[in-house]
Amino acid sequence: MSELDLNDKVSEMLAKSEANVIKSEKTFIHPEDEVREVVAPDGSIIKINPIYDYFSGERPQEEKPRGGIVEKFLNWARSESIWVLGFGTGCGSIEIPPLVTPRFDMFRFGIQMRPTPRQSNAFIISGYLSVKTLKRVIRTYEQMPAPKYVIALGSCTINGGMYYDSYSTINRLDKYIPVDVYIAGCMPRPEALIAGFVKLKELIKEGKAEKANEYARNFDEYKANQKKIIKDWSMPDYNW
Amino acid sequence: MINKFLGFKPDEKLLPSQTVTTDTVIDLSSHKYQKIWLGPNHPGVTGNMSVELTVQGNTIMKAKTHVGYLHRGFEKLIERRLFVQGFPTSIRMCVAEPDTNEYLIARSTEELSGYADAVPEYANWLRMLSLEMARLQGLLRGVPGQGGTFALGIGVQWGVYLRDLILDRFEELTGARVYHMYIIPGGVRGNLPEGFKKRMEENLVEIDEFIIRIKKLMFHNSVFKTRAVGLGIITPDMVDKYGIVGTNARACGVKRDVRKDNPYLYYDKLDFDPPTATEGDVYARTWVRWQELIQTVDLIRQIMDKMPETGDIRAKMPNVLNWKIAKGETYVRLESGRGEYGMYYVTDGSDKPRRINLRGPSYNHAIALFEDMLVGADVADVHAIMVSVQSCPPEIER
Amino acid sequence: MKTIIEKLNSKYNLQEIVYQRDNLVFAAINKENAIDAVTYLRDYEGFSHFVLMSCVDWIEDGKFQLLYLLNNPTLKSDLGLKVYIDRNNPEMVSAHHLWKQIWTYQRELKEAFGINFPGSPRVDENFVVEGWTDIPHMRRDFDTHEYAQKTYFPRGDRKTNDPAEYMRKKLYPNQPITAKQRKDDK
Numbered sequence: 169m170s171e172l173d174l175n176d177k178v179s180e181m182l183a184k185s186e187a188n189v190i191k192s193e194k195t196f197i198h199p200e201d202e203v204r205e206v207v208a209p210d211g212s213i214i215k216i217n218p219i220y221d222y223f224s225g226e227r228p229q230e231e232k233p234r235g236g237i238v239e240k241f242l243n244w245a246r247s248e249s250i251w252v253l254g255f256g257t258g259c260g261s262i263e264i265p266p267l268v269t270p271r272f273d274m275f276r277f278g279i280q281m282r283p284t285p286r287q288s289n290a291f292i293i294s295g296y297l298s299v300k301t302l303k304r305v306i307r308t309y310e311q312m313p314a315p316k317y318v319i320a321l322g323s324c325t326i327n328g329g330m331y332y333d334s335y336s337t338i339n340r341l342d343k344y345i346p347v348d349v350y351i352a353g354c355m356p357r358p359e360a361l362i363a364g365f366v367k368l369k370e371l372i373k374e375g376k377a378e379k380a381n382e383y384a385r386n387f388d389e390y391k392a393n394q395k396k397i398i399k400d401w402s403m404p405d406y407n408w
Numbered sequence: 409m410i411n412k413f414l415g416f417k418p419d420e421k422l423l424p425s426q427t428v429t430t431d432t433v434i435d436l437s438s439h440k441y442q443k444i445w446l447g448p449n450h451p452g453v454t455g456n457m458s459v460e461l462t463v464q465g466n467t468i469m470k471a472k473t474h475v476g477y478l479h480r481g482f483e484k485l486i487e488r489r490l491f492v493q494g495f496p497t498s499i500r501m502c503v504a505e506p507d508t509n510e511y512l513i514a515r516s517t518e519e520l521s522g523y524a525d526a527v528p529e530y531a532n533w534l535r536m537l538s539l540e541m542a543r544l545q546g547l548l549r550g551v552p553g554q555g556g557t558f559a560l561g562i563g564v565q566w567g568v569y570l571r572d573l574i575l576d577r578f579e580e581l582t583g584a585r586v587y588h589m590y591i592i593p594g595g596v597r598g599n600l601p602e603g604f605k606k607r608m609e610e611n612l613v614e615i616d617e618f619i620i621r622i623k624k625l626m627f628h629n630s631v632f633k634t635r636a637v638g639l640g641i642i643t644p645d646m647v648d649k650y651g652i653v654g655t656n657a658r659a660c661g662v663k664r665d666v667r668k669d670n671p672y673l674y675y676d677k678l679d680f681d682p683p684t685a686t687e688g689d690v691y692a693r694t695w696v697r698w699q700e701l702i703q704t705v706d707l708i709r710q711i712m713d714k715m716p717e718t719g720d721i722r723a724k725m726p727n728v729l730n731w732k733i734a735k736g737e738t739y740v741r742l743e744s745g746r747g748e749y750g751m752y753y754v755t756d757g758s759d760k761p762r763r764i765n766l767r768g769p770s771y772n773h774a775i776a777l778f779e780d781m782l783v784g785a786d787v788a789d790v791h792a793i794m795v796s797v798q799s800c801p802p803e804i805e806r
Numbered sequence: 807m808k809t810i811i812e813k814l815n816s817k818y819n820l821q822e823i824v825y826q827r828d829n830l831v832f833a834a835i836n837k838e839n840a841i842d843a844v845t846y847l848r849d850y851e852g853f854s855h856f857v858l859m860s861c862v863d864w865i866e867d868g869k870f871q872l873l874y875l876l877n878n879p880t881l882k883s884d885l886g887l888k889v890y891i892d893r894n895n896p897e898m899v900s901a902h903h904l905w906k907q908i909w910t911y912q913r914e915l916k917e918a919f920g921i922n923f924p925g926s927p928r929v930d931e932n933f934v935v936e937g938w939t940d941i942p943h944m945r946r947d948f949d950t951h952e953y954a955q956k957t958y959f960p961r962g963d964r965k966t967n968d969p970a971e972y973m974r975k976k977l978y979p980n981q982p983i984t985a986k987q988r989k990d991d992k
Contacts, residue, residue, distance in 0.1 A: 253449075254449075255448075255449035256455070256456070257456065257477075258478065259478075259500065259503035259586075259802065262503050262504070262586060263585075263586070265549075265564075265568045266568055266571075266572055268565075268568075269565050269568045269569050269572070270565070270569060271569055271572055283450075285449075296478075296480060298476070298477060298478060298479050298480065299935075299936065300476050300477050300479065300934075300935065300936045301448065301456060301477045301478070303936070304448055304449060304477070308449055326961075327960070327961040328954070328958070328960065328961075330496070330497055330500065331480050331481075331485065332954065332960065333485065333488070333950055333951040333954050333955075334480050334481045334484070334485055334950060334954060335481055335484070335940075335943055335948075335950040335953045335954055335957075336479045336480055336481045336934075336935060336943075337480050337481075338958050339954065339958040339959055339960050339961065340958070340959045340960075340961060343959045354587065355585075355586055355587065357585060393959075396957070397957055397958065398937070399936075399937030399938070399939055400936045400937025475933070475934060476932070476933060476934030476935060476936065479934040479935065481943065481950060483944065484943060484944055484948075484950050485950065487946075488950070488951065490969070493969070519826075519827075648854040648855055648856075648905075649905060649906050650905070650906045650907055651855065651856050651857070651905060651906075651907045664879065669879070669882045670829065670882055729969055729970040729973070730970075736826075737824075737826070737832060737886075738826050738827075738830070739826075739830060739857070739858070739875060739884060739886065741857075748857075750857065750858065752858055752860050752873065752875065754862050762862060763860070763862045763863075765858065765860040767857060767858040771907070771910065772907040772910070775907070775910045776906045776907040776909070776910055777906070777907075780906070805933075805934045
């Protein structure tokens with residue numbers, strides 16, 4: 169393949185990925201994320217689009233369950249190795265350290281904390297979510313490999329709880345990212361958290377925890393809701 | 409810094425000879441510097457806070473703190489709630505030590521409505537007990553947590569377990585583990601359950617043992633010493649310049665403690681002397697906090713000894729549903745585990761507060777001070793400094 | 807403490823002096839003299855610890871009230887200097903050169919109330935909210951409930967009870983409402 173063909177192909181791919189993006193008039197771009205032209209050392213001029221050069225603008229893909237005994241085995245394996253992302257988004261995260269220590273020990277359920285979204289498949293939204301954090305939560309959630317599960321902790325994620333009238337926190341989490349298990353309370357005790365994990369395991373074993381596919385299916389709706397409140401968007405539509 | 413304990417001195421000529429100050433001009437397009445973000449979803453960060461670091465190699469040239477990830481707008485929400493409705497909302501301002509918020513809001517409403525002296529003596533002792541227990545559970549997370557930043561994870565496991573025991577006592581006393589809503593205007597919400605003192609004493613004995621073990625684990629550990637000594641130094645002349653309070657100020661020799669300076673409750677009846685150090689580095693701050701741990705255990709014992717056997721737990725207060733407070737303003741402060749913690753409270757004669765402004769110690773420690781302390785430090789030491797100044801993001805942004 | 811207040815009064819002409827406690831005094835001062843007075847207190851009277859900078863929105867008077875709360879560690883006393891500034895043109899002289907933490911407060915006040923502090927470092931940066939387009943969120947005329955209802959997706963089945971009515975129904979279901987209660991409810 170000649171160099172010219174490759175260039176054509178790349179620009180074609182770029183155009184395709186940009187066409188996939190849901191256009192919104194309100195979308196805000198930071199000055200450092202704007203498309204700009206840079207002179208390369210050899211004198212040629214390169215167009216740089218920071219958001220789409222560093223990340224992928226592709227839409228998420230739905231993955232059909234394999235079915236039969238294979239799927240059953242996979243679900244069993246998934247349910248016995250829930251790796252939780254260590255990202256405490258609200259005050260509920262103060263009840264997570266007791267879970268890691270011997271008294272409530274969640275390792276006996278095959279659950280452990282991981283430092284990066286790439287290694288984890290469960291995300292605990294521990295309490296209220298301000299809009300500023302929601303932006304980071306969406307980026308983090310989309311970086312997690314499927315199948316992935318979301319556990320929403322505390323009343324604040326269900327209906328806003330104590331902060332139902334706050335200008336800064338969201339009311340319902342399931343409008344922005346799909347939620348598998350809710351744990352009610354302010355704040356839920358470690359035992360309640362364990363009960364939530366057990367419930368999640370049941371759901372996975374029954375093959376009902378397919379929320380990552382639901383996110384892919386209703387991608388446009390979720391994105392529209394997210395863009396409605398995140399005024400300072402300035403990021404690609406899907407972060408791999 | 410290294411030589412003092414390891415007994416050898418690295419060749420000064422081999423070390424990079426760069427002096428970094430806050431005034432250094434940084435030109436990112438020169439490709440000598442790199443910008444990295446730490447947080448908000450980093451496991452080593454205290455709460456949700458992110459630090460924007462501009463580094464050259466391993467040295468930090470410039471740091472910026474970004475907060476607001478936990479902003480809930482408490483101060484706005486309380487303006488549209490009754491005095492008593494605002495109470496459960498306001499205590500959620502800081503999750504690490506929620507009891508301090510309870511006392512501040514109860515005390516300011518009492519003072520402004522003229523019930524300052526109405527609180528029964530026994531209730532005040534119970535308030536002190538709950539405040540000291542809150543300090544103890546905060547320190548049980550904080551002291552080993554400092555070791556955790558140098559990868560001494562085992563101390564954290566012990567500390568969190570013992571903190572759980574204190575939370576059990578809180579549960580007995582108040583019915584809740586983390587958000588207690590125990591101190592209310594006019595007194596406290598419940599009496600000591602039967603056998604509380606005995607069970608508390610059992611826990612304190614266990615904590616005494618832990619204090620000795622954590623000393624051996626942390627302060628006799630060569631990794632901890634090598635890394636913590638000389639790191640993140642606060643000098644006494646910085647204290648007033650940056651508004652440093654609490655253990656951070658005491659670790660550099662400036663003895664400031666609200667419990668001694670403006671005694672509230674019955675702290676003047678207790679026998680204690682806030683521990684101090686002179687070095688002002690991470691090691692000294694941890695050492696002061698470790699001594700404070702001993703002292704807090706002692707204070708809880710003193711309180712349980714000196715408090716009356718029984719008494720009224722609540723004064724008669726006006727009907728909370730129609731409670732109006734005349735126009736006025738006040739500032740109430742106390743000594744939390746992190747330092748001076750205060751509340752500016754304004755009322756305007758209606759049934760809702762006009763304005764509440766919380767003065768958390770982290771507000772100064774984690775933004776102005778932290779940004780300047782990071783300049784010249786290593787990337788690996790950011791967490792250690794962050795934990796050592798006891799930054800608590802929920803209380804910065806409310 | 808009294809002598810300091812008297813000295814300050816003769817120098818800068820204070821108004822509304824209130825002795826809230828023995829060691830806590832609030833006083834109002836002119837906008838022009840405020841930073842002078844704060845500097846004087848810091849350098850000559852030992853008020854070296856800056857406690858808090860805050861703002862109250864007195865929308866009915868058309869004023870913002872700024873507060874500089876200073877602490878004297880030797881006398882163990884606090885002095886709150888209040889400055890009234892115009893609500894329609896909120897601007898105040900920056901004090902960031904006096905203490906290192908003041909620029910943080912000024913940055914917060916700029917975002918929360920829209921008060922301008924010319925010359926203060928990083929005063930235009932976001933502090934807690936990101937991409938905020940509405941009026942500054944701590945102003946009294948900003949209705950947070952309405953904003954939340956409009957912006958987020960409130961659950962429709964959330965019920966709100968009037969606390970007085972609810973408690974009466976739960977605790978004393980058979981008791982008739984007295985005239986005093988009716989008056990109180992109003």
